[in-house]
Amino acid sequence: MARDRCTECHSATLLSQNRTSRDGWIRTIRRMEKEEGLEPLGDLEKPILDYLAATYGVQVKPTELRRRRAPLRQPPVADGG
Numbered sequence: 001m002a003r004d005r006c007t008e009c010h011s012a013t014l015l016s017q018n019r020t021s022r023d024g025w026i027r028t029i030r031r032m033e034k035e036e037g038l039e040p041l042g043d044l045e046k047p048i049l050d051y052l053a054a055t056y057g058v059q060v061k062p063t064e065l066r067r068r069r070a071p072l073r074q075p076p077v078a079d080g081g
């Protein structure tokens with residue numbers, strides 16, 4: 001499995017604790033290559049990226065992107081009474 005390459009050095013828990021976007025995973029892979037000694041993934045990079053983004057991505061639901069803020073015009077809250 002593709003992600004085995006990422007669990008050679010640490011557990012998958014580390015991945016689930018660091019959920020991020022696809023861009024974030026690209027940066028993480030680059031850092032693993034540069035600083036932690038990950039062998040360049042080559043052809044595996046894309047499937048691994050797909051896997052990370054799908055499994056450990058940040059879920060932004062399309063409905064949330066479209067959702068507007070609450071209307072500003074709200075009746076003032078009566079104070080005391």
Ligand code: HEC
Nearest residue numbers: 005006007008009010014015018028029032036037038039
């Ligand atoms: C050669 C060993 C090695 C491999 C292979 C490796 N990592 Fe890491 N990774 C590390 C080390 C070392 C740390 C730092 C752990 C710590 O701080 O306790 C780390 C930390 C992390 C973290 C924690 C956050 C951070 O940025 O420090 C994430 C997320 C992560 N790795 C993702 C990945 C992914 C995704 C892959 C596969 C593409 C991968 N790693 C492959 C060695 C590796």
